[in-house]
Amino acid sequence: xxxxxxxxxxxxxxxxxxxxxxAVLNFNNSGLSILEISHRTADFESVVSEACSLVKELLSLNxxxxxxxxxxxxxxxxxxxxxxxxxxxxxxxxxxxxTWASKAIKEAKFFGNVNVVASSKESNYTFIxxxxxxxxxxxxxxxxxxxxxxxxxLHEFPESPVPLVSxxxxxxxxxxxxxxxxxxxxAGAQKNMGPAGVALAIVRKDLLGKxxxxxxxxxxxxxxxxxxxxxxxxxxxxxxxxxxxxxWVKEQGGVAAMxxxxxxxxxxxxAEIDRNPLxxxxxxxxDRSRMNVxxxxxxxxxxxxxxxxxxKADIVGLKGHRSVGGFRASIYxxxxxxxxxxxxxxxxxxxxxxx
Amino acid sequence: xxxxxxxxxxxxxxxxxxxxxxAVLNFNNSGLSILEISHRTADFESVVSEACSLVKELLSLNxxxxxxxxxxxxxxxxxxxxxxxxxxxxxxxxxxxxTWASKAIKEAKFFGNVNVVASSKESNYTFIxxxxxxxxxxxxxxxxxxxxxxxxxLHEFPESPVPLVSxxxxxxxxxxxxxxxxxxxxAGAQKNMGPAGVALAIVRKDLLGKxxxxxxxxxxxxxxxxxxxxxxxxxxxxxxxxxxxxxWVKEQGGVAAMxxxxxxxxxxxxAEIDRNPLxxxxxxxxDRSRMNVxxxxxxxxxxxxxxxxxxKADIVGLKGHRSVGGFRASIYxxxxxxxxxxxxxxxxxxxxxxx
Ligand SMILES: Cc1ncc(COP(=O)(O)O)c(C=O)c1O
Ligand SMILES: Cc1ncc(COP(=O)(O)O)c(C=O)c1O
Ligand SMILES: [Mg+2]
Ligand SMILES: [Mg+2]
Ligand SMILES: [Mg+2]
Ligand SMILES: [Mg+2]
Numbered sequence: 094x095x096x097x098x099x100x101x102x103x104x105x106x107x108x109x110x111x112x113x114x115x116a117v118l119n120f121n122n123s124g125l126s127i128l129e130i131s132h133r134t135a136d137f138e139s140v141v142s143e144a145c146s147l148v149k150e151l152l153s154l155n156x157x158x159x160x161x162x163x164x165x166x167x168x169x170x171x172x173x174x175x176x177x178x179x180x181x182x183x184x185x186x187x188x189x190x191x192t193w194a195s196k197a198i199k200e201a202k203f204f205g206n207v208n209v210v211a212s213s214k215e216s217n218y219t220f221i222x223x224x225x226x227x228x229x230x231x232x233x234x235x236x237x238x239x240x241x242x243x244x245x246x247l248h249e250f251p252e253s254p255v256p257l258v259s260x261x262x263x264x265x266x267x268x269x270x271x272x273x274x275x276x277x278x279x280a281g282a283q284k285n286m287g288p289a290g291v292a293l294a295i296v297r298k299d300l301l302g303k304x305x306x307x308x309x310x311x312x313x314x315x316x317x318x319x320x321x322x323x324x325x326x327x328x329x330x331x332x333x334x335x336x337x338x339x340x341w342v343k344e345q346g347g348v349a350a351m352x353x354x355x356x357x358x359x360x361x362x363x364a365e366i367d368r369n370p371l372x373x374x375x376x377x378x379x380d381r382s383r384m385n386v387x388x389x390x391x392x393x394x395x396x397x398x399x400x401x402x403x404x405k406a407d408i409v410g411l412k413g414h415r416s417v418g419g420f421r422a423s424i425y426x427x428x429x430x431x432x433x434x435x436x437x438x439x440x441x442x443x444x445x446x447x448x
Numbered sequence: 449x450x451x452x453x454x455x456x457x458x459x460x461x462x463x464x465x466x467x468x469x470x471a472v473l474n475f476n477n478s479g480l481s482i483l484e485i486s487h488r489t490a491d492f493e494s495v496v497s498e499a500c501s502l503v504k505e506l507l508s509l510n511x512x513x514x515x516x517x518x519x520x521x522x523x524x525x526x527x528x529x530x531x532x533x534x535x536x537x538x539x540x541x542x543x544x545x546x547t548w549a550s551k552a553i554k555e556a557k558f559f560g561n562v563n564v565v566a567s568s569k570e571s572n573y574t575f576i577x578x579x580x581x582x583x584x585x586x587x588x589x590x591x592x593x594x595x596x597x598x599x600x601x602l603h604e605f606p607e608s609p610v611p612l613v614s615x616x617x618x619x620x621x622x623x624x625x626x627x628x629x630x631x632x633x634x635a636g637a638q639k640n641m642g643p644a645g646v647a648l649a650i651v652r653k654d655l656l657g658k659x660x661x662x663x664x665x666x667x668x669x670x671x672x673x674x675x676x677x678x679x680x681x682x683x684x685x686x687x688x689x690x691x692x693x694x695x696w697v698k699e700q701g702g703v704a705a706m707x708x709x710x711x712x713x714x715x716x717x718x719a720e721i722d723r724n725p726l727x728x729x730x731x732x733x734x735d736r737s738r739m740n741v742x743x744x745x746x747x748x749x750x751x752x753x754x755x756x757x758x759x760k761a762d763i764v765g766l767k768g769h770r771s772v773g774g775f776r777a778s779i780y781x782x783x784x785x786x787x788x789x790x791x792x793x794x795x796x797x798x799x800x801x802x803x
Binding site for chain 1: 452455457458465468478480481484485486519521522524526551555638643662663664680681682683684685689765
């Protein structure tokens with residue numbers, strides 16, 4: 094058995110994978126693969142509506158919101174958000190807390206003015222900026238809830254005078270938060286929600302239809318919402334597996350249960366990083382992510398050796414992103430506590446080896 | 449065993465489905481699912497490069513072309529083509545041969561001027577217009593190679609004074625044609641190439657970078673090309689299964705072999721439609737599609753009865769699109785001759801029943 098700490102596409106629950114494989118051969122006992130059925134069949138329509146209901150239920154969303162599944166990954170959302178919400182000459186506010194935030198900023202500039210209220214770029218994004226004012230005349234304020242690459246996380250969301258928009262690609266469904274405080278939430282599936290190839294957008298309906306710009310169909314939230322995520326052929330399989338994963342989250346006890354498990358996993362791993370003299374964390378302690386745990390070695394020269402050692406212990410995906418170096422242990426919902434315990438034992442075994 | 453005549457997502461080869469299901473459990477013997485591996489792994493990078501090589505080889509493309517796999521389905525291409533090739537105030541020419549063509553036209557109008565050179569809309573798209581002139585000052589001329597809904601197909605591509613752009617979603621890899629005559633070819637995967645969730649674009653490289661407009665990253669062909677279809681997380685699984693399907697096409701003997709088989713399937717079915725007094729085709733004979741065979745009954749009142757009869761014979765996906773009514777038998781690459789023979793026998797049995 095592999096221990097999959099990869100940052101994304103990330104680990105999925107074994108039960109989900111089994112059901113997914115079965116559906117590739119025979120979906121719902123139809124005698125057909127999920128890969129070769131029309132998305133307009135009743136069976137698939139009920140997959141989409143169940144997925145939407147699960148999102149609504151897991152996040153306790155009220156009726157102000159529309160839920161839609163889209164092609165294009167989170168990167169397409171970087172553009173779709175301003176395409177739909179930021180008119181030419183208007184201003185949106187962004188918090189620059191990492192690589193993904195800065196990519197979102199770059200795309201927004203194609204559509205209107207961007208006010209970057211704060212940035213931690215100069216310190217290589219090791220912390221979340223907290224000292225800023227959100228301009229009251231901005232169309233929205235965009236934050237990245239979890240910085241997958243740098244391993245920092247917004248543990249509290251700011252009070253915002255304008256609609257709060259968040260890229261939650263790497264921590265959605267991992268913790269309890271008040272989703273009804275947001276204007277728009279989006280996430281690529283491939284960390285906590287499912288496989289690559291589908292993205293989720295949760296849109297407060299009253300925000301749409303306000304910009305002057307004409308929006309091509311595929312980039313228009315309203316059209317996707319009006320068509321129940323079937324304006325065009327959806328990414329059928331990715332959406333199906335996302336639905337299975339959401340079902341699994343619910344079966345585990347929902348987001349509150351996931352949070353409890355995730356907090357324990359994170360606490361276990363950070364405790365070892367802090368205790369073990371060979372390792373150290375890379376981020377401000379108060380901003381440490383409970384999804385992507387970034388750490389390095391005091392002596393960078395033995396990092397490669399530890400990676401090899403971990404690999405022999407069936408640990409995969411541990412190499413840090415090139416912007417940070419060292420290691421990144423992604424401990425998404427589907428990663429069990431036992432894998433974290435195994436990583437900790439491996440760190441301890443390496444410490445012994447080096448004594 | 450089901451006989452899957454669905455129009456899309458359509459039938460895939462059984463061998464491909466078996467391999468796909470296996471990869472969902474254990475990809476390339478890695479101990480990990482294809483759904484939970486990083487797209488940056490060597491194993492997946494080689495999937496993408498094999499898929500690109502197969503496209504190049506199967507279509508005998510020369511080095512003027514870049515091949516890229518994209519999110520968003522064919523509908524996103526309706527917008528991406530003019531986003532990248534049609535500056536504001538410039539003109540593109542389009543042939544209006546069906547629903548998809550008219551949707552492509554609609555999206556192009558968001559970006560520049562559209563000259564619709566001919567349309568068969570007034571006759572409910574039962575034929576392909578042939579009497580038109582392509583304006584020599586258009587940026588490109590767009591055609592839909594196969595009209596999935598109406599069951600017509602361009603058996604010959606026009607000589608064009610400007611770059612020819614084609615939506616080949618429903619007949620790519622089904623027949624031999626000179627791909628090197630085109631400026632740009634695109635296709636959603638979910639008919640002849642793989643499952644829903646990925647699209648293919650084949651772009652003559654010299655056409656890019658000519659419009660003034662600033663293009664957001666995800667809508668910019670050049671960026672996807674420069675990043676080897678990994679500007680962002682690609683739709684990993686859909687791309688993998690597409691690669692397997694392309695491999696299968698090659699193993700069958702390539703596009704020439706597929707064409708031979710497809711022509712025989714089409715001939716068998718059209719012969720029965722013409723012979724059987726209960727049924728009749730809906731399109732101009734010379735434009736009949738070899739992928740989507742549309743037909744109705746002389747007596748529409750017994751269409752429902754025939755559909756039920758066919759269903760009992762394990763025939764699925766035969767219901768015609770609401771714009772045409774009656775029946776549509778999609779006979780994509782993966783559909784065997786034996787399924788066509790079975791449909792023909794079923795039509796004959798129904799004829800006997802009605803005698
Ligand atoms: C926080 C965050 N936002 C956006 C992205 C980009 O997602 P995609 O590759 O689906 O475009 C990622 C990918 O890792 C991410 O972690
Ligand atoms: C010829 C053609 N073009 C475009 C499309 C739209 O494709 P998608 O659903 O991937 O956007 C289809 C879908 O059936 C099609 O048949
Ligand atoms: Mg980041
Ligand atoms: Mg330490
Ligand atoms: Mg059509
Ligand atoms: Mg007849």
